[in-house]
Amino acid sequence: xxxxxxxxxxxxxxxxxxxxxxxxxxxxxxxxxxxxxxxxxxxxxxxxxxxxxxxxxxxxxxxxxxxxxxxxxxxxxxxxxxxxxxxxxxxxxxxxxxxxxxxxxxxxxxxxxxxxxxxxxxxxxxxxxxxxxxxxxxxxxxxxxxxxxxxxxxxxxxxxxxxxxxxxxxxxxxxxxxxxxxxxxxxxxxxxxxxxxxxxxxxxxxxxxxxxxxxxxxxxxxxxxxxxxxxxxxxxxxxxxxxxxxxxxxxxxxxxxxxxxxxxxxxxxxxxxxxxxxxxxxxxxxxxxxxxxxxxxxxxxxxxxxxxxxxxxxxxxxxxxxxxxxxxxxxxxxxxxxxxxxxxxxxxxxxxxxxxxxxxxxxxxxxxxxxxxxxxxxxxxxxxxxxxxxxxxxxxxxxxxxxxxxxxxxxxxxxxxxxxxxxxxxxxxxxxxxxxxxxxxxxxxxxxxxxxxxxxxxxxxxxxxxxxxxxxxxxxxxxxxxxxxx
Numbered sequence: 022x023x024x025x026x027x028x029x030x031x032x033x034x035x036x037x038x039x040x041x042x043x044x045x046x047x048x049x050x051x052x053x054x055x056x057x058x059x060x061x062x063x064x065x066x067x068x069x070x071x072x073x074x075x076x077x078x079x080x081x082x083x084x085x086x087x088x089x090x091x092x093x094x095x096x097x098x099x100x101x102x103x104x105x106x107x108x109x110x111x112x113x114x115x116x117x118x119x120x121x122x123x124x125x126x127x128x129x130x131x132x133x134x135x136x137x138x139x140x141x142x143x144x145x146x147x148x149x150x151x152x153x154x155x156x157x158x159x160x161x162x163x164x165x166x167x168x169x170x171x172x173x174x175x176x177x178x179x180x181x182x183x184x185x186x187x188x189x190x191x192x193x194x195x196x197x198x199x200x201x202x203x204x205x206x207x208x209x210x211x212x213x214x215x216x217x218x219x220x221x222x223x224x225x226x227x228x229x230x231x232x233x234x235x236x237x238x239x240x241x242x243x244x245x246x247x248x249x250x251x252x253x254x255x256x257x258x259x260x261x262x263x264x265x266x267x268x269x270x271x272x273x274x275x276x277x278x279x280x281x282x283x284x285x286x287x288x289x290x291x292x293x294x295x296x297x298x299x300x301x302x303x304x305x306x307x308x309x310x311x312x313x314x315x316x317x318x319x320x321x322x323x324x325x326x327x328x329x330x331x332x333x334x335x336x337x338x339x340x341x342x343x344x345x346x347x348x349x350x351x352x353x354x355x356x357x358x359x360x361x362x363x364x365x366x367x368x369x370x371x372x373x374x375x376x377x378x379x380x381x382x383x384x385x386x387x388x389x390x391x392x393x394x395x396x397x398x399x400x401x402x403x404x405x406x407x408x409x410x411x412x413x414x415x416x417x418x419x420x421x422x423x424x425x426x427x428x429x430x431x432x433x434x435x436x437x438x439x440x441x442x443x444x445x446x447x448x449x450x451x452x453x454x455x456x457x458x459x460x461x462x463x464x465x466x467x468x469x470x471x472x473x474x475x476x477x478x479x480x481x482x483x484x485x486x487x488x489x490x491x492x493x494x495x496x497x498x499x500x501x502x503x504x505x506x507x
Contacts, residue, residue, distance in 0.1 A: 034186055034189070034190065035185060035186050035187060035354050036186065036187025036188050036189060036190075036353065036354070037352075037353075038187070038188070038353065039342070039345050039352060039353035039356075040112065040113050040115075040116045040342055040345045040346050040353075041112070042110070042111050042112050042413045042414075042416075043111040043112070043257055043258055047258065048111060048258055048259060048260045048261070049258070049259075049260065050258060050259055050260075050263075051259070051263065051267070052256075052259065052263050052264055052267030052268045052270070052271045053267070053271055054192070054271075055104070055255060055256060055259075055268065055271040055272050055275060056271045056274065056275035057192065057195045057196045057199055057275070058191065058192060058195045058255050058275070058335060059097075059100075059271075059272055059274075059275030059276040060195075060199050060203075060275040060276070060278065060279055061194075061195035061196070061198040061199040061202070061331040062195065062248075062276075062331045062332040062334070062335045063244070063275075063276050063277075063279050063280050063331075063332065064198075064199065064202045064203060064206060064279040064283075064328050064331065065145070065202075065325075065328035065329050065331065065332055066152075066206070066209070066283075066305075066306055066309060066321075066324060066325045066328055066329075067145075067148060067305060067306065067328070067329065068279060068280045068282075068283030068284060068287065069283050069284075069286060069287035069290065069305075069309055070287060070301050070305030070306070070308075070309065071089065071239075071240065071243060071280070071283070071284055071287055072085070072283075072284060072286070072287025072288035072289070072290060072291040072292070073287065073291035073297070073298050073301035073302065073305070074239060074243070074301075074383075075088065075089060075236050075239065075240070075284075075288065076225065076288070076291055076292060076298060077302070078228070078232050078235050078236045078239065078475065079228040079232050080225075080227065080228045080232050080233055080236050081225045081226060081227040081228065082222050082223065082225055082288055082289075082292055083227075084227055084228060084232075084233050084236065085236055085284075085288055086284070086285065086288060087233075088233055088234075088236040088237040088239075088240060089236070089237075089240045089280075089281070089284045089288075090281055090284070091237055091240075092236075092237040092238070092239070092240025092241040092244065093240050093241075093244050093245065093277045093280050093281055093284070094273070094277050094281075095241060095245070096240070096241040096242075096244050096245020096246050096249075097244065097245040097248075097272065097273040097276040097277040098245070098269070098273045099245050099246065099249050099252075099397055099401070100245050100248050100249050100252040100272050100273065100276055101252070101268065101269035101270065101271075101272040101273040102269060102401055102404070103249050103252035103253055103397070103400060103401065103404075104252040104253055104255070104256040104268050104269065104272045105253075105256070105265045105268050105269060105404065106253045106256075106400070106404050106411075107252070107253030107254065107255070107256030107257040107259070107268075108256045108257065108259040108260070108261055108263050108265070108268055109261065109410045109411060110253070110257070110410065110411035110413060110416070111257045111258075111261070111413065112253075112257055112411070112413065112416060113253065113254050113257060113339075113342040113343075113346060114134070114249075114250055114251055114252060114253040114254055114339070114342075115127065115130065115131045115134050115250065115342060115343045115346035115347075116342075116346050116416055116417075117253055117400075117411060117416070118130055118131070118346075118396070118400055119346075119416045119423055120403060120407070120411055120416065120423050120502075121399050121400060121403035121427060121430045121491065121495065122399070122426075122427055122430045122431060122434075123419070123423055123424045123425050123426040123427040123430075123431075124416065124417065124418065124419040124421070124423060124424070124425055125419055125425045125426050126424075126425065126426035126427055126428075126430070126431050127346065128346075128347050128348050129431065129434065130250075130396045130434065131343050131344075131346040131347035131348075132343075132347045133250075133389070133392055133393065133396065134250040134251075134339075134340075134343040134346075134393075134396075135340055135343040135344050135347060135360075136389065137247065137250060137389045137393055138250065138251060138336045138337075138339050138340035138343060138360075139336075139340045139360055139363050139364060139367075140367075140385055140389065141247055141332070141333075141336045142180065142332075142333040142336035142337045142340060142360070142364050143363075143364045143367035143368055143371075144382060144385070145329040145330075145332045145333040145336065146173065146176050146177060146180060146329070146333055146364055146365075146368045147367075147368050147371045147372060148305065148306050148325075148329055149172065149176045149306075149325070149326045149329040149330065149333075150169055150172040150173050150176060150368060150372050151169075151304045151306065151307055151372060152304070152306035152307050152310065152322060152325045152326065152329075153168065153169075153172035153176075153322060153326065154168045154169045154172060154307075155304060155306070155307030155310060156307070156310050156318050156319075156321065156322045159310065159311075159315065159318060160315060160318055160319075166373070169372055169373070173365065173368055173369065173372070176326065176329070176330060176333075177361060177364065177365050177368070179330050179334075180330060180333040180334055180337055180361065180364070181337065181357060181358065181361035181364075183330075183333075183334035183337065183338065184334065184337035184338050184340075184341055184354075184357030184358075184360065184361065185354045185357045185358065186354075187338065187353065187354070188255070188258065188338070191334055191335065191338060192255075194331075194334065195331060195334075195335075198327050198328070198330070198331040199331075201323075201324070201327055202324050202327050202328045202331065203279075205320055205323060205324035206279075206283070206324055206328075208317075208320060208324075209313070209317075209320075209321060209324060210286050212313055212314070212317050213286075213290060213309075213312045213313060216290060216293060216294065216297075216312045217289045217290060217293050218293040218294075219289075219293075221292060221293050221294075222288070222289055222292035222293055225292055229472060231472045231473050231475065231476040232475065232476075234476040234477060234478070235475040235476045235477045237477070238387075238390075238476070238477025238478075238480045238481065239383075239386070239477065240284075241390070241480065242386040242387060242389075242390030242394075242477075242480060243386055244276070244277075244280055245276060245277075246390055246393055246394060246397065246480070247386075247390075247393075248276065249393065249396075249397045249400075250339070250343070250393060250396070250397075251335065251336070251338075251339035251342075252272060254338065254339050254342055256268050256272070261410065290309070290312065294312075297309075297311070297312065306325050306329075309321075309325075310322070310325075333364075337357055337360050337361065337364065338357065340356075340357075340360045341353055341354075341356035341357040341359075341360055342356075344356045344359065344360065383447050384447045384453075384454045387445050387447050387454075387457075387477065387479075387480070388442075388447075388454060388457070390477075390480050391437070391438055391441035391442055391445060391479050391480055391483045392434065392437070392438040392441070392483070394437070394441065394480045394481070394483040394484040394487070395433065395434050395436075395437030395438050395441065395483040395484065395486060395487040396434055396487065397484060397487065398433075398437065398483070398484045398485065398486065398487025398488035398489075398490075398491065399430045399433055399434060399487040399488070399490075399491045400487075401488060402487070402488045402489075402490075402491035402492045402495075403430070403491055403495065403499065405492070406491075406492065406495065406496055406499040407499055407503065408503060409503050412505075412507055422502045422505050423502065427495070427498070429490070429491070429494040429495050429498075430487075430491060430495065433486060433487050433490040433491060433494070434487065436486060436490075437482070437483035437484075437486035437487050437490075438483060440460065440479065440482055440483065440486060441479030441480060441482055441483030441486075442457050442459075442479060443457070443458065443459045443460030443461070443479065444458070444460050444461060444464075444466075444473075444478040444479035444482055445457055445458060445477055445478065445479035445480065446458040446461070446469050446474045446475060455469075457479075458474055461473060461474055466478075
């Protein structure tokens with residue numbers, strides 16, 4: 022029965038690959054093809070909203086611009102480095118993560134990755150829903166609860182369909198999303214250009230170095246660090262002979278180029294209007310629609326929703342893979358359906374019951390940004406230590422060379438997270454996150470209300486703990502693993 026079902030799904034175009042190693046015959050393409058999924062998933066209008074998010078940190082235009090460019094490029098370079106593992110191991114990111122953490126020990130980071138990706142896909146569907154309702158209200162086409170329900174249904178169906186059908190559909194879909202949203206985003210910039218007032222933007226005062234650092238961390242967690250746990254999921258289909266430099270460049274370039282352009286314009290828009298700056302915190306996409314004439318709103322909602330779907334489709338695909346890597350034994354397409362249900366429940370709660378967007382979003386970025394940074398440090402250091410490709414069959418065997426549980430990387434993940442959470446706060450966050458920042462006072466950094474409280478130090482420290490600790494603590498283990506015969 023299962024075979025007949027698989028045959029039927031394959032005939033319908035559903036990808037049957039899950040967390041398995043991709044067979045040699047299916048590995049094709051060139052690194053340049055990585056540009057499409059990464060650009061298409063990051064060309065969202067949400068990138069404009071980050072202009073306001075940066076100014077919320079109290080920095081000037083130039084400080085926000087420099088912090089944003091550095092944070093976006095640095096974080097997507099991390100994605101590029103992780104993507105190299107995909108072509109070396111031809112398995113999803115959270116399966117390759119079994120090499121440093123052990124086959125069973127990796128369940129912890131896999132679960133972390135699942136929460137992060139499900140969270141992101143939910144955020145994107147929330148934004149698409151709120152934007153649709155806002156635009157429909159302005160056009161006098163509705164905009165109430167019925168419109169929100171319809172928007173959730175349509176956007177969720179498109180997202181889940183992409184996750185269920187899998188890699189091939191996503192790669193084709195992202196080409197179209199890239200072209201359409203790229204062109205229409207340029208049209209939006211032209212239509213809204215007259216709302217920019219440089220005299221107001223340039224009058225924004227500069228802030229301290231701690232505020233600058235906090236802004237940089239905001240961009241790192243909002244962009245590349247939100248994708249590192251999925252970066253190898255798409256490069257795994259490339260031949261092993263593909264250029265590593267090409268994989269790094271096209272992943273980083275594809276992910277970073279659109280957010281940088283959008284950031285510049287978003288800063289100019291948000292800095293030109295205190296009203297717009299305040300409104301973006303509750304409904305980033307809807308607020309950006311208000312600067313446009315009614316005649317352009319239909320175009321706007323198309324580019325906004327398509328861009329958000331581009332990101333949510335990649336997230337639901339990778340969240341399904343992470344769920345499987347955590348040990349759930351269902352087909353990949355079924356995992357995408359499970360994640361879709363979680364996504365819809367989360368969307369309904371925020372759209373109909375939450376009062377604000379930016380506060381829980383900021384808390385989400387920082388809280389999960391710390392452990393994912395620690396994981397990223399461990400993973401990248403382990404990748405750097407390995408001179409040979411992964412022994413792929415043993416990624417699925419707890420008694421193989423990678424072992425069941427590797428205590429040093431797991432300890433580094435836990436320690437990096439504990440230290441990191443102690444060094445971050447979310448000034449705009451919700452009450453349930455007030456426990457963070459517990460190390461700021463003991464370390465003489467001014468406590469939860471001091472100058473360093475919003476600097477995001479914990480994210481950078483967690484990344485460093487994972488990276489340096491792995492280089493020092495597992496080098497001998499990796500050498501022993503690689504000395505074993507294949």
